Amino acid sequence: MERESMEYDVVIVGAGPSGLAAACKLRQLSQESGNEISVCVVEKxxxxxxxxxxxxxxxxKALNELFPDWKxxxxxxNTEVKRDDIYLLKNDTKQIKVPNFFTPKTMHNDGNYIISLGNLCRWLAERAEELGVEIFPGFAAAEVVYHEDGSVKGIATGDMGIGMDGQQKDSYMPGMELHAKYTLFCEGCRGSLGKELIEKFSLDEGKEPQHxxxxIKEIWEIPAEQHEQGLVVHTAGWPLAEHGAAGGSFLYHIEDNQVALGLITDLSxxxxxLSPFEEFQRYKxxxxxxxxxxxxxxxSYGARAITKGGLQSQPKMHFAGGLLLGDDAGTLNFAKIKGSHTAMKSGMIGAEVVFKAVTADRANDDLVEFAAAYAGSWAHKELHTQRNFGPAQHKWGNLIGSAYAFIDINIFNGTLPWTLNDPKPDYxxxxxxxxxAExxxxxxxxxxxxxxxxSVFLSNTNHEEDQPCHLKLKDASIPLGVNMPTFAEPAQRYCPAGVYEVLEDANGDAKFxxxxxxxxxxxxxxxxxxSQNITWVTPEGTGGPNYPNM
Incomplete structure (x- = not known):
């Protein structure tokens, strides 16, 4: 069956903060100018x-610009930050409370809010639809579609009803192509299409590898007497430092006697x-x-990778026919442990550039003007000011790295005339x-x-079982032939959902x-x-977790 196609001025892949901010901004500009442009968002x-x-x-900050009347x-x-507590955990029983004066000012949260980002995205989607954006949840963008000249033409959603054996089932439905003058890729961290685009257009040429x-996050309901709405708690040190790893934790007191807590383990x-999941269990x-x-x-329970390489690792974000925005391009500010505001701003800048191009009857161009617009924004300035935070943590660990960050950010405001390098990829x-020792x-x-x-049960994760595996091995012999003898097959431990196991078959032989x-x-x-042997591709649309308020 041939794939049907639909035409739009702009197609956006991913209904996260960058994609929805871009969609809203495009339609705001359309309504303000009277130049009608069509926008659709696909969300897996x-x-x-x-x-x-x-x-x-x-x-x-970005929300104030996009919707000044958001209140x-x-x-x-709903919950404004009232207090920040920061601890260095020395071991499993002892800690040092760090005076606010000695913490990098990026860790201070005056004027910020503790939120469910999922709920904010739902709210942004409502605003987008009111502005005339078409949003298609449950449709995974599985393929980039190109023009003959190599420029991006749009995307194709994944086929539905393919069995595990690769054959079409009775329920088979081919995917649909969505064509656009420009396509904005806003998939979040390690987007599968973004990964393809970075390689195809050499967007990371001259850049350091992304980090x-x-x-790993949970939400808890706790007794009222233990709850302090608006309290933010961050820690560094134990348990990760015990095994030479870096990272840190968060514990945020939100409304309704709930806390959101989690552990971020640097994948370096x-x-x-080491098992990030088990380290999180110890931390509690x-x-x-x-x-x-x-x-x-x-x-509730959930997990997600985050990009933290900063400007040194940020690829070029423009190419013929599209833009790479938000955490698909690594806009997160690791010094703040925040990325939603910078992701939204990148989406808004992208919308402004694309809107001008579309209304000037341009299509499928390389929007080189995006680079200057982004470089002149507060989002880029913020990332430049705090560019050395992540590399300092990798080079010298949490304690010395944070001391460096205090000097760099608090005293010199990020103006020290050098940029630290972090050239070795995490894997x-x-x-x-x-x-x-094990x-x-x-x-x-x-x-x-x-x-x-x-834990996975609490994430409401589900996939259609009779479909091709979306975790592709380039070489099926590597897990047991290379990774097992050399690294004790670490996929068993770094996966927070029990996806990978080494078992014995009926003959007593190992099986991956x-x-x-x-x-x-x-x-x-x-x-x-x-071994860089695993490639994550999109499963059928609607598959995966169903987080209510993460």
């Missing part, structure tokens, strides 16, 4: 927000026995955290398993700590098993596999 989740995971402390419009920013973390770690037993969770109930940091993690107690499968049904779409396997 079952609904807008279903795949969104973030802490999240939200800086409203009157009922944006779900990542894996964020070298010990293949520390007295600083346990004091809030004891007697509470876990109600290449992994060392042989024989160099380390880590024995404590069993979950079912009160504060839990296993993977009960992929439980694709469990996948929460975090993309960690695509990033951290030491």
């Amino acid at each position: 989740g079952s609904e807008v927000g279903a795949h969104i995971v973030s802490g999240a402390v939200f800086e409203p 009157e419009l009922g944006a779900p920013l 990542y973390g894996i964020g 770690y070298s010990n293949p026995w 037993h520390h007295p600083v955290v346990k004091q809030y969770l004891s007697g509470g109930k876990r109600i 290449a940091q992994l060392k042989p398993a024989e160099d380390f 880590i024995t993690y404590p069993k979950p107690d079912g009160k504060l700590s839990f296993d993977r499968l009960s 098993q992929i439980n694709a049904q469990n996948c929460v779409h975090c993309k960690t396997c695509d990033i951290k596999d030491p």
Whole structure:
């Protein structure tokens, strides 16, 4: 069956903060000028927000520009930050509280809000539809469509009803092509189409490799007497530092006696026995955290990779026929542990550039003017000011790296005349398993700590079982032939959803098993596999987690 096609002026891939901000801005400009342009957004989740995971402390700078009356419009920013507590955890029982004066000013959250980013995206989607944007949830953008000259023509959604054997089932429906004058790719961290575009157009030429973390998050209901709405708690050090890894945690007191908490593990770690999921379970037993969770109930679980390389790793964001925006291009400010505001701003800048091109009857051009517009924005200035935070953490660890950041950011305001380098990709940091003692993690107690499968259950993850596996191995022999003898096959541990297992078959031989049904779409396997043998592609639309308010 031939694929049908639809024509739009602008197609946007991904209903996250950058994509929705771009959609809203395009239609605002259209209405203000009287120049009608058509905009559609495709989203692989079952609904807008279903795949969104973030802490999240939200800086409203971009939202103030996009919707100055957001309070009157009922944006779900309900909890203003009241206090910041920052701790260095020395071990599993001891900690040092860091005076606010000695923390990088990027960690101060005056005027910010603790939110559900998923709920904010749902609200932005409502505004977009009111402005005339067409939004199609449940349709995964599975393929980039190109013109004969190599410029981007649009995207194709994935075929539905393909069996695990690759054959068409009775329910088969071919995907649809969405053609546009310009296509904006806003898939979030490690977008599968963004990865293809970066390679095809050499967008990362002359750049350092992108760097990542894996964020694992839960939401808890806690006793009222342990709750302090508006309190923000960050920690560094234990448990990750015990195994030579870097990262940090967050615990945010939101409304309704709930807290959002999580651990971000830098994917630059070298010990293949380390499990970010198990480290998160250990973290919850520390007295600083346990004091809030004891007697509470876990109600949500999720995980997602984040980009944290900063400007040094940010690819060129324009190419013939489209733009790469938000965390698809790595706009997150790791020094702030925030990226929604910069992602939104990149989307808004992209919308302004594209709108001018479309109304000037241009199509499929390389929008080189985007680079200057982005470079002149506050988002780029912010990322430039704080460009050395991540590399300093990688070079010198949390303690010395944070001390450097204090001097760089608080005293010199990011004007020191050098840029630190971080040239080794995260997957290449992994060392042989024989160099380390195997880590024995404590069993979950079912009160504060839990296993993977009960956690995945809380993410409401589901995939149509009879479909091709969306976790592709370039070489099926590598997991057991290379990764197992050298790295004790780390996919068993870095995946936060129990997707990868090494089992014994009926003959007692090792078998590498992929439980694709469990996948929460975090993309960690695509990033951290030491052989770069795993490629994450989109499963059928609506598949994956269904987060209510992450």
